[in-house]
Amino acid sequence: METWFQRIFLVLGLAPALAPAQQVEPDISQSSISENVLDSENWLLGLRGGMINIEDFGSSALGALQLSYHINEDFYLSAEYAMAKAGRTSFEELSGAAPLLTDSERQWRYYGAHVGYVLLPGEVFLNRNYAMNSGLSVFAGGGNVDFAGDKVFALQLGSQFRLYATDWLALELTFSDYIFETTILARSKTTHNLSLALGVAVYF
Amino acid sequence: MIRLLMLLLSVLSLQLMAETVAVKVSGDFVNLHSGPGRGYPIVQVAIKGEALVLNKRRTDWVQVEFKQQHYWLARADLTQLVTLHQQTFTVSDDRIAQYEQRSLEAGFVFGDFNGSSFYQLSLAYSFSPYLQTELAVGQANGDQADNLSAELSLYLSPMPHWRWSPYFGIGGGVLRTTPRTVLVQTPDRNNSLASAELGVRYYLSRNFIARAGYRRSVIVTDRNDNEEIDTWKLGFSVFF
Numbered sequence: 001m002e003t004w005f006q007r008i009f010l011v012l013g014l015a016p017a018l019a020p021a022q023q024v025e026p027d028i029s030q031s032s033i034s035e036n037v038l039d040s041e042n043w044l045l046g047l048r049g050g051m052i053n054i055e056d057f058g059s060s061a062l063g064a065l066q067l068s069y070h071i072n073e074d075f076y077l078s079a080e081y082a083m084a085k086a087g088r089t090s091f092e093e094l095s096g097a098a099p100l101l102t103d104s105e106r107q108w109r110y111y112g113a114h115v116g117y118v119l120l121p122g123e124v125f126l127n128r129n130y131a132m133n134s135g136l137s138v139f140a141g142g143g144n145v146d147f148a149g150d151k152v153f154a155l156q157l158g159s160q161f162r163l164y165a166t167d168w169l170a171l172e173l174t175f176s177d178y179i180f181e182t183t184i185l186a187r188s189k190t191t192h193n194l195s196l197a198l199g200v201a202v203y204f
Numbered sequence: 205m206i207r208l209l210m211l212l213l214s215v216l217s218l219q220l221m222a223e224t225v226a227v228k229v230s231g232d233f234v235n236l237h238s239g240p241g242r243g244y245p246i247v248q249v250a251i252k253g254e255a256l257v258l259n260k261r262r263t264d265w266v267q268v269e270f271k272q273q274h275y276w277l278a279r280a281d282l283t284q285l286v287t288l289h290q291q292t293f294t295v296s297d298d299r300i301a302q303y304e305q306r307s308l309e310a311g312f313v314f315g316d317f318n319g320s321s322f323y324q325l326s327l328a329y330s331f332s333p334y335l336q337t338e339l340a341v342g343q344a345n346g347d348q349a350d351n352l353s354a355e356l357s358l359y360l361s362p363m364p365h366w367r368w369s370p371y372f373g374i375g376g377g378v379l380r381t382t383p384r385t386v387l388v389q390t391p392d393r394n395n396s397l398a399s400a401e402l403g404v405r406y407y408l409s410r411n412f413i414a415r416a417g418y419r420r421s422v423i424v425t426d427r428n429d430n431e432e433i434d435t436w437k438l439g440f441s442v443f444f
Contacts, residue, residue, distance in 0.1 A: 033291040035282055037225060040261040069442060071412050073241040073263045077442065113312045121243030133239040142314065142323060144343060153321040153345045167267060167274060203262070
């Protein structure tokens with residue numbers, strides 16, 4: 001019984017001593033600043049030109065526009081629009097028959113989106129004293145191909161080598177494979193349409 | 205030609221004239237990398253008391269000017285700096301608070317639209333953590349027909365604070381169907397569309413969200429029966 005009283009008095013005696021201890025606040029006010037005062041440059045707009053090999057229709061010039069958003073230093077998301085004009089098939093050249101497609105049907109259009117991963121960031125040494133930053137990325141995605149009067153789903157796989165001329169201007173060499181099903185030549189088949197293009201991209 | 209290029213470059217470099225912040229190193233030292241990534245080498249070190257100018261950010265890196273040269277500083281190292289007004293930087297990787305407070309969200313999904321491959325671009329705006337509206341444009345290419353849909357939806361997230369956050373939504377819009385025929389030319393059909401969707405969002409990291417959902421749509425047709433369509437989708441979105 002006596003120890004119970006002791007405990008109660010101990011608790012009662014300590015309670016006021018503990019309570020104000022938690023109310024003490026530091027009187028040094030540390031002013032802080034958000035990192036958001038700095039402009040962020042995570043968007044990248046690129047324009048490129050090169051060639052594409054549209055299966056069965058020879059090689060043609062390709063133009064493409066790409067808008068990317070860098071999620072972090074490794075991953076980015078891109079939306080792409082590409083255009084080309086298909087040539088003539090060997091059959092059309094040799095047989096002298098009527099062309100398979102009209103002029104407007106030869107317009108090849110791709111629009112889609114992809115996810116990219118910067119696989120090999122690094123530096124390229126132009127001479128003994130001068131290096132430029134670079135990055136090799138791989139990407140995969142999908143979109144739409146509008147070709148020969150038909151719209152089909154296309155898979156896009158490729159890689160992009162980026163060389164930074166300045167902090168905000170990059171030169172890009174892009175290799176890309178547009179994979180889609182085509183039914184133009186009687187039976188349905190999967191075609192690989194490889195392209196290689198050189199371009200510039202600006203961070204903003 | 206060269207003058208034109210120079211003009212273009214000077215116009216583009218206008219964007220560089222954004223706000224900069226002069227700072228001093230308050231920690232022992234900070235590492236300065238040659239590029240904005242951990243793969244780029246450390247080429248300089250700024251020690252305690254040395255002055256830097258912060259220019260801009262890219263992903264998790266900050267571009268700094270140090271001794272008339274440009275380098276990149278890891279965002280986490282901002283805590284080692286102090287401004288000339290003795291302000292410290294608050295760096296927090298906990299963006300789940302930002303995720304809950306997000307207002308704009310842009311997304312991309314792949315999926316299956318009644319057996320044909322489907323993909324969709326969307327833009328969403330959050331009125332509150334619980335209520336979100338979304339405009340989505342989707343396309344599905346099937347063996348028989350191509351479909352293009354545009355829908356406006358309203359989503360309700362009962363548990364927005366969970367990392368796995370379920371949502372429910374209803375929407376309406378239009379569906380344009382282009383039959384894929386070889387011999388017979390059939391006209392395009394435009395139909396109204398009403399849908400209900402059930403899905404889940406998962407906050408991945410930074411400003412990245414994964415999303416999976418199932419959508420059931422009723423297509424209002426001229427025929428006696430309305431058509432019903434199932435859409436399964438999986439995708440990503442980025443919030444700002």
